[in-house]
Amino acid sequence: MEAQAPQVKPEIERLYEVFAAPRPAVVEFCDHCVDAADIAPFTTVPLRELSAEQVEKYWLKSGTVGDEAFVRYLLPRVLELIAAGELDVDFFWLRMATGTHERGDERKKRAIEEYFEATPRALAALVEEELRNGKGVDERLAEWLRRPEPLAVLEEAALTGPDPDGALSSAHLVLEAHLWSK
Template structure:
């Protein structure tokens, strides 16, 4: 019989996901406002009519892209945040990239939230980074791996949100993360995420570890 128990990183992400739902539990907003030229009221109404954990990536996709630009505000973003983050981290490829999702935190002024909610977000994103790194390392072990960028995406998104990058940059320099760090060095500076342009200070920090081994 095969061992079906989750990996340590997956178990940690699951626990952080549940903690996120608990920390952000709140009544549904009465309404989500949106630009009448850019949004369909029926789609916005569906976001509130559907139970939070039943919302799909398709339902959330347009909201995430337009959040704080053409649709929504801080109240509905906080309400939807656990499901948005859940989808983004646990089902990558079915919602927008981490750079976009995490970048919304800065627009939401998340550092003004309660300590409980801030800690839940911090723990979740840290678990997300570790899971993304594990996925990259799993990909590196295959014969057809060609790009290891899941951890980079979370790192860049975290930089856009104002997270301190030092703990994650130190993690990338640990021996077991070597394949991911080498991939980043090979892609630096012209083949990294385009979103680094929106986080220049984070890119400066990353570039320091990517260039230190070069002649």
């Protein structure tokens, strides 16, 4: 019997569709700071096949690799790896998503919002980073966080799924307090 490939969530497919861009032929980088071998996969490996390890190398040297177009190209894979639990949701990846959301057109903004609605752990990290830590989100994302969907996503995830570190419950409380403060 042949093994079937894992099913990709529709929200992830939408990210790949909305942010579709050809694989870069060249990725600019500082050759004093970065080994060319660490950059090679970005120009030779299909986006959906980049491993978490390869993407992590970008994170480690992000200030010296690529440009804004490269960030938009890489974003669907980053968010897919986060959803799969292969990358941690940290401030850097969140900044990639929120920065792209802020500068994106309506389709891109909605695709990112749909991703957060479908990925409670990422949504919880967004709420913690942006609301609790006071980083501030762009006006559209702040407006979206005030809608009932994000709160419902966190509430359901906290009540029905594993939450060993309490991140989902904590983010739910932070978002709820944010809604009442407006």
